[in-house]
Amino acid sequence: MHNILVPVKVVITGAAGQIAYSLLFHVCSGQIFGNDQVRFMQIPSMISQLEGVRMELEDCAFPLLNQLSITDNLEEAFKDADYAFLIGALPRKQFLRGMERKDLLKSNASIFRNQGLVIDNVAKKSIKILVVGNPANTNAYILNKSTPSIPSKNISALTRLDQNRATFQISKTLGVPNVVVWGNHSNTQFPDPKHALFDDGRQVWPILKAKFDEPNFIETVQNRGTDVIKARKLSSAMSAAKACADHMRDWCLGTKQGEIVSMAVVSNGNMYGIPKDIVFSVPVTCNNGEWKLVEGIELDFSSKKYFESTLNELKQEALDAEFVFQE
Ligand code: NAD
Ligand code: LMR
Structure with missing residues (x-):
């Protein structure tokens, strides 16, 4: 047939x-x-x-x-x-x-x-x-x-490239987890190892924390794009394309049971205190062609500082973008 x-x-x-x-x-x-x-x-x-x-x-x-x-x-x-x-x-x-x-x-x-x-x-x-x-x-x-x-x-x-970069850094130590990236695709982004999950939904952090250098991990992921440019003399392309494919495939065909992915989406003003219209990377699941925010993640004091820093940068970029509308 x-x-x-x-x-x-x-x-x-x-x-x-x-x-x-x-x-x-x-x-x-x-x-x-x-x-x-x-x-x-x-x-x-x-x-x-x-x-x-x-x-x-x-x-x-x-x-x-x-x-x-x-x-x-x-x-x-x-x-x-x-x-x-x-x-x-x-x-x-x-x-x-x-x-x-x-x-x-x-x-x-x-x-x-x-x-x-x-x-x-x-x-x-x-x-x-x-x-x-x-x-x-x-x-x-x-x-x-x-x-x-x-x-x-x-x-x-696209912040899936950042998620994939973070995933690789943790996979070197443990199996492949799902890592949440919060905020901007920039060097203020916050790849959050404390809320990473294995595919079966188990938390990574209790196993990871004893042998993990969190500040080094965050900096490595934040600066990975710059490091690729330094080495390649061109910005990342193959990994960016793979991330584009991952992002769109999961959005259209759905995430797996227990899987969370990072997507930068437009805030409706009711998402983790992110002002309306700011485009911020958050954890989502996808089903039937729709993404859904993963709610209720609690950030500790040091995570909140990273979160605020990337949010402040995006608020400033939004102000800077206004020049386009004045032209
Ligand atoms: P590239 O220079 O190889 O290709 C860009 C192409 O866009 C060129 O062919 C150019 O002619 C074309 N172009 C320029 N202005 C255009 C327009 N107005 N309409 C249609 N096409 C236009 O660059 P690339 O390496 O493919 O990167 C493209 C962009 O993606 C860059 O801004 C790069 O910084 C960004 N990027 C983002 C991520 C991410 O994770 N969000 C990752 C990698 C690269
Ligand atoms: C990346 O993260 O590799 C891209 O955004 C390209 C860049 O300028 O770093």
Whole structure:
């Protein structure tokens, strides 16, 4: 018996860039949106290079790739889109020493403002959006402000890379846990080992704490992006693409029993004291295409300090972002 395949339309911006080059494989192989679905893709920018990527995708002969479109026209790209990975933006550069992700706001903010205005007009209202371009949380904040007709729950930013980094650091000591990352995708983020869980729901901290250097762990995860840039002379791409795939797959297909994941989402004003509209990484579970906040996690004194620091940074970035709306 044949399935009736429902095509979904996925937009990837910055598709000629390095993250997208790795992400395309995850998307087109069918591991994110379910094996019974077919996808259309539209890709703005860098048209001639993308023609080469198109040839490669064709040559992969992915059975689920229904149609591939390349465009630099935003209306055409986002028309009736079901899913969007917003990657297209400038990355930090290795030669700009001391540059932080928030320093990209000036160059990247207007990209998300302009895309938001178009998405609001032409995309499906059910579109699920993952903002990847940095500073990811605040670009998602701008996008949310620019898309009044899209539910804020459908807009998210990528902190799964930070979760995966934290998971690896702990896995070196113990098995693979689920680690909560709170706050900003920046060097103030708070990867929280005290609330990490094993897949079977057991707490990691009672076993971990005796032999664990918590400040060193937090700093390692906070600075991992910078360390990758120093070593690679380019920002992370393969791991970022894997994290994009993890984030969207869990959101669409659901998290496993007992699993919690970190997603930066738009606060409704009723989440761990995070002001409304701030895009903050929190622990969630996902089911039926919806994320749900994991509530009731108690932070101790030192954890609260980390939490406040990353929240203060995001509040400041939100103020800084207002310049986009004044233009
Ligand atoms: P890249 O320079 O390799 O690719 C970016 C692509 O975006 C380029 O092809 C460029 O032409 C395109 N682009 C620029 N402006 C655009 C626009 N307005 N519309 C469409 N495309 C546009 O960069 P990359 O390594 O792929 O990184 C992309 C972004 O993702 C950067 O901002 C980077 O800092 C960020 N990033 C975020 C995370 C995260 O965890 N949130 C992780 C890694 C990288
Ligand atoms: C990362 O965390 O690797 C990315 O956000 C790129 C960067 O600028 O660090």
